[in-house]
Amino acid sequence: MSRMIFINLPVADLATSVAFYEAVGATRNPQFSDETAACMVISETIYVMLLTHPKFASFTARPIGDRSSVHALLCLSCESKDAVLAQLQAAVQAGGIPDPTPEQDYGGFMYGRSYEDPDGHIWEIMWMDPAAAAGATEAEGTA
Known part of the structure; x- marks a missing residue:
């Protein structure tokens, strides 16, 4: 069985956050959702729990952070540079803030952008050419 990841994120307005994540391609799993939480499915192995x-x-005695601090950068892969741009556009149209981290453009090898969700959680979205990545890995192994 593949390992799964459940990312738990605090949100100020659950309905707003659900709408945002649906706009960028996630689907809501009603089985694990209620008035205090929504399980957003990104893939068969990636779930975001909006709480x-x-x-x-x-779940914790620590205070919930605000936009003045960052505790994690979450990164998702996309199948192409165009898919990166499409997801960024969808995020912005849904109220997200584009590029809180610098654009990453490595020519034909890798491309990445980022956005903030309504609560300031930063999502990086990136595409990497698998053939170029394999070549880079092989070259590193022979050095």
Whole structure:
């Protein structure tokens, strides 16, 4: 069985966050959603749990961060540079803030952009040419 990841994110307005994540391609799993949480499916192995502040606080004694600090950068791959740009455009149209981190353009090898969701969580989206990546890995192994 493939390993799965569940990313738990505190959100100020659950409905707004659900709408945002649906706009960038996630689907809501009602089986694991209620008035305090929404399970957003990104892929067969990647799930984002959007949790109201009280629900999130029930899992930790630490304070919930705000936009003045960053504790993680989340990165998702895309199948092409065009898919990166399409997801960025969808995020911006849904109210996201584009490029809180610098654009990464490595020519034909790799391309990445980023956006903030309504709560300031930063998502990087990137495409990498698998053939070029394999060549880079092979070259590193022979050095």
